[in-house]
Amino acid sequence: MSSNARHVPVMLQRCLDMLAPALTEPGAVVVDCTLGAGGHSEALLKSFPEARLVALDRDPTALELAGDRLKPYGERATLVRAVYHELPEVLERLGIPKVQGVLFDLGVSSMQLDEADRGFAYAQDAPLDMRMDQTAGISAAEVLNTYAPGDLVRILRAYGEEKQARRIVEAIVRERAKEPFSNSARLVDVIREALPQAAKRHGGNPAKRTFQALRIEVNAELASVEAAIPAAVAALAVGGRIAVLSYQSLEDRIVKQVFAAGATSTAPPGLPVVPERYQPRLKLLTRGAELPTEEEVAENRRAAPARLRGAERIREDIR
Numbered sequence: 001m002s003s004n005a006r007h008v009p010v011m012l013q014r015c016l017d018m019l020a021p022a023l024t025e026p027g028a029v030v031v032d033c034t035l036g037a038g039g040h041s042e043a044l045l046k047s048f049p050e051a052r053l054v055a056l057d058r059d060p061t062a063l064e065l066a067g068d069r070l071k072p073y074g075e076r077a078t079l080v081r082a083v084y085h086e087l088p089e090v091l092e093r094l095g096i097p098k099v100q101g102v103l104f105d106l107g108v109s110s111m112q113l114d115e116a117d118r119g120f121a122y123a124q125d126a127p128l129d130m131r132m133d134q135t136a137g138i139s140a141a142e143v144l145n146t147y148a149p150g151d152l153v154r155i156l157r158a159y160g161e162e163k164q165a166r167r168i169v170e171a172i173v174r175e176r177a178k179e180p181f182s183n184s185a186r187l188v189d190v191i192r193e194a195l196p197q198a199a200k201r202h203g204g205n206p207a208k209r210t211f212q213a214l215r216i217e218v219n220a221e222l223a224s225v226e227a228a229i230p231a232a233v234a235a236l237a238v239g240g241r242i243a244v245l246s247y248q249s250l251e252d253r254i255v256k257q258v259f260a261a262g263a264t265s266t267a268p269p270g271l272p273v274v275p276e277r278y279q280p281r282l283k284l285l286t287r288g289a290e291l292p293t294e295e296e297v298a299e300n301r302r303a304a305p306a307r308l309r310g311a312e313r314i315r316e317d318i319r
């Protein structure tokens with residue numbers, strides 16, 4: 001199977017349809033904040049021949065591979081190595097004041113999961129790294145070996161929604177005192193042994209939630225999403241549209257809250273006429289979050305947890 005065939009972009013047609021009304025004018029700019037293998041980006045370039053694409057990723061490998069894939073589009077595609085909350089600086093550097101479309105496809109890419117030596121996958125033994133950008137920050141092994149037990153419990157609970165966090169962390173702390181963690185298989189074994197039988201019967205691989213939590217911590221993912229979504233909304237021109245695909249409830253909650261706040265009037269109660277400056281600046285394009293169809297999930301398991309939310313910018317900020 002070719003690498004493109006394995007990395008099918010999630011809810012692709014829905015994302016394109018959602019952004020379409022904003023991307024038909026000549027000179028429209030669409031930003032793909034999570035380039036990855038370039039699946040969504042390529043489809044954007046194909047579907048909207050008038051549009052220019054700016055695509056970001058923090059992972060140098062993704063930029064390299066997607067760069068090859070998008071070569072045929074020449075100057076219509078500008079690829080930038082950046083963390084997505086740096087979007088305002090990136091646009092300023094490129095001299096782009098406002099954009100017409102923004103797409104986020106959050107989380108880890110199939111490509112990153114497939115590269116066993118990066119340590120994202122609990123199903124393969126590999127060094128516990130999990131950094132999306134291996135040139136910066138600390139690895140998952142360092143987190144496991146050096147964080148205070150209380151911090152590990154907090155991370156597993158908050159980012160992994162792991163009910164057995166305390167039990168798992170006790171086992172980790174016991175084991176790391178014998179020998180620091182370096183590889184994923186040992187962590188998987190320690191988690192499996194720490195959990196009571198009943199907890200192992202539900203929810204797939206028992207290491208899944210701990211791995212998710214470590215990955216989110218290592219890459220400071222939620223802080224980046226929290227800063228990036230409002231920054232993207234701020235970068236939208238009136239009529240511009242944003243679509244965000246999340247894969248776990250913490251990310252989705254942030255997106256939901258930012259969109260809901262933008263779509264709500266900030267007027268104090270009781271005003272007979274709501275002045276312009278209090279009017280909502282976003283219109284929601286999705287009622288709740290949209291889910292992939294059963295057919296898509298049957299064809300692409302990675303799509304299963306996806307939730308898509310969209311919004312349109314309907315008003316300038318009034319200062």
Ligand SMILES: C[S@@+](CC[C@H](N)C(=O)[O-])C[C@H]1O[C@@H](n2cnc3c(N)ncnc32)[C@H](O)[C@@H]1O
Binds near residue numbers: 010
């Ligand atoms: C799910 S993949 C995107 C897949 C892509 N839509 C496609 O069709 O191939 C997410 C990508 O976002 C990148 N990423 C994750 N967090 C990031 C951040 N804070 N800043 C920039 N890129 C990030 C990852 O490196 C990964 O390549």
